[in-house]
Amino acid sequence: MSTNQYPGERPQKSGTSSWLKVGGIGCLVIVLVVVGLVIGLVRSPLVQRNFQQSKLMAECSANLGQLRQPLKRYAADHSGSYPATLAELYPKYVSDQKMLQCPTSGQKGAVCSYDYTRPAPTAPGNTIVIVCRHHTMVQGQPPSPIELTKGGTIITVRHMGGHTRPPATTRP
Numbered sequence: 367m368s369t370n371q372y373p374g375e376r377p378q379k380s381g382t383s384s385w386l387k388v389g390g391i392g393c394l395v396i397v398l399v400v401v402g403l404v405i406g407l408v409r410s411p412l413v414q415r416n417f418q419q420s421k422l423m424a425e426c427s428a429n430l431g432q433l434r435q436p437l438k439r440y441a442a443d444h445s446g447s448y449p450a451t452l453a454e455l456y457p458k459y460v461s462d463q464k465m466l467q468c469p470t471s472g473q474k475g476a477v478c479s480y481d482y483t484r485p486a487p488t489a490p491g492n493t494i495v496i497v498c499r500h501h502t503m504v505q506g507q508p509p510s511p512i513e514l515t516k517g518g519t520i521i522t523v524r525h526m527g528g529h530t531r532p533p534a535t536t537r538p
């Protein structure tokens with residue numbers, strides 16, 4: 367009968383094993399630090415703001431795109447004349463009044479209306495009809511406007527700071 371069959375907790379190559387253990391912990395710490403940095407970066411106010419603003423700009427562009435047909439239908443029913451205000455589209459041409467406002471409306475309790483300029487029936491297709499100026503990508507920079515032309519084109523100008531480009535549009 368042996369009383370010492372399994373030493374159990376006594377590894378034979380203790381040196382290598384503990385080095386492996388230290389190395390493993392070191393790797394784990396590095397991984398955790400990197401993960402922490404990535405999470406910190408993603409959650410940083412600037413990145414969050416950019417992400418949120420990009421999302422809102424996409425929603426706003428989609429909203430403007432949905433106003434193309436109501437405007438065209440209104441003009442078709444009024445011998446080519448566009449409405450004096452966007453509100454005139456509701457309820458006959460637009461079923462939801464929310465479509466007449468930027469999706470940033472409601473945030474901070476503000477009503478964010480679009481700037482609407484009634485185009486002349488003979489105005490060219492590149493005439494800007496609706497502009498949203500409620501989006502700022504970088505604080506301190508001018509707003510990044512989203513525009514809808516009479517022809518139905520949506521133009522987005524992003525002011526990211528440093529590099530800005532003028533809107534590629536021709537005013538009537």
Ligand SMILES: [Zn+2]
Pocket residue numbers: 423426468469470498499500501512
């Ligand atoms: Zn908007």
